[in-house]
Amino acid sequence: MKFRGVAALSAVALAALTACGSGASAGGGGDITVGLAISTLDNPYFVALKGGAEKAAAELGVKLTVVDAQNDATNQVNQVQTLTTQGVKAIIINPVDSKQAAPAAKAAENANIPLVAVDRSVDEGKVVSEVASDNVQGGTLAAIELGRAVSGDVVHLQGIPGASAARDRGQGFEQGLNSGGIKVVASQPADFNRAKGLDVMTNLLQANPAIKGVFADNDEMALGAIKALGDRAGKDVAVVGFDGTPDGLKAVEDGTMAATIAQQPEVLGRKAVEQAVKAARGEAVQEVVDVEVKVVTKKNVAEFKK
Template identity: 90%
Template sequence: MDFPRKVAVAALSASALALTAACGSGATGSGGDVTIGLAVSTLNNPYFVELKQGAEEAAAELGVKLTVVDAQNDATNQVNQVQTFATQGLKAIIINPVDSKQATPAAKAAENAGIPLVAVDRSVDEGKVVSEVASDNVQGGSLAAIELGRATSGEVVHLQGIPGASASRDRGRGFEQGLNSGGIKVVASQPADFDRAKGLDVMTNLLQANASIKGVFADNDEMALGAIKALGDKAGTQVQVVGFDGTPDGLKAVEDGTMTATIAQQPKVLGRKAVEQAVKAAKGEAVQQVVDVEVKVVTKKNLAEFKK
């Protein structure tokens, strides 16, 4: 399986491991004073709300305290939040980077404080992490191209996520790899930052220059839903749309027929597994360096398997 993610796994010093083991020994039961920080890229997106919920459920079951901060898609703000975490005596930190490259100072702050760092959903380009919990976004991008190629042929556009996010890069890379599976050709690619409103605006502009497009791939469901609004009656009829994430709104669009398919991730599972690894790291136990969570294509045919 192709893994383009750069996972820099820290070999923590013996002293640091001893410290985290001592501090994290109460990570089960009542949890004692064990607190883990979760720095989320944004909570203005139902996908990351679900990731947070999964993390909170795992923390409650494991008896640890989880402190959650929202970077509101501001990479500088997120670095500041993690730097603050590093001064608060937390036993582990989980980061869902706004920007994988710009998360490096955050990783350095955790390293300098001797606090194990877990990356979830997106990688940290340069920095020490003890575990990376993520979907195989390259595979997901390839599956999206294959599904779009099955649904239509001709010119398509690609709505990209935040340019610096590993998920954007990996989904785009996978999409390019899967293009040879059908008769579709990308005529325009433009970021819409994983945002529904921006997806609407970008799609509206792209339609003016590409009126004959037959398909859209969006790096997440939010942008896909914005594109669907811009397309109006064309969505699902003249223009096929494929999203990514499998959010409740995305699944509803698949049910309605305005979205051809979405590549479903499991955000609650991602959040849960990130906390599980963070607690192990806090206790000085062995962690799984790479945790992959499966992605699946959702269409009307198998929609019932994913509806909650």
């Protein structure tokens, strides 16, 4: 977690004085408008995160303005810069790329608007609060679970290389490899995308036909890998995903996915809005908010299905 020059009280006090917005008054929100710059809504995980944020905003009586970067880091910077001119009193960013989010953080700082990072960190820039799952722990749990399911060669489908979640999950996965008899023979990015997961997995299978397992940095890529594996998925090849999306949970239930590391995207969205509203009001915020991750297998998947 990186927090450079965090000065929550002074920054948010300035933001409360200089920013203006329009919103409902219920719940003490007053005229607070919060901007949410999300990496992509072409992923059910982030749709759920947005839903949690919207529920929290409604309960707190504030207005939430959502912009979708469509996984384009440059577009996201432009969107945040635009938000700073629209009277928002706080901005939540779910970075496409943690490093490339630096100009967005700078734009918020220059406008005296407090910035909250959610799900992924901002590598450079002032952030008053970071709300995220413990992705390193999740990656370690994934390695342990994959090691329980199989022994032998496995491949790792990585997320967007610049995203902190991909880095952290990969780090945790490497840390957990010594817990079982698995060996990574290939790692390749598939950008958290199901279609790319299918394509990358198809190519990896040609070079590594005898693999016994797959770890994917999210459920979307895992589902793409499952499609590439066909009848082998859940039989002689175990697949472990990450996120606990509805489709991922169904795959666990069906037996084509051995496990997924479930995050709580609705909780992440909710807590990010709560911290952003506190910042907008000039109240003290929690610098780091950790949201628990959990291992989901066929034995306990019913507990996670809604």
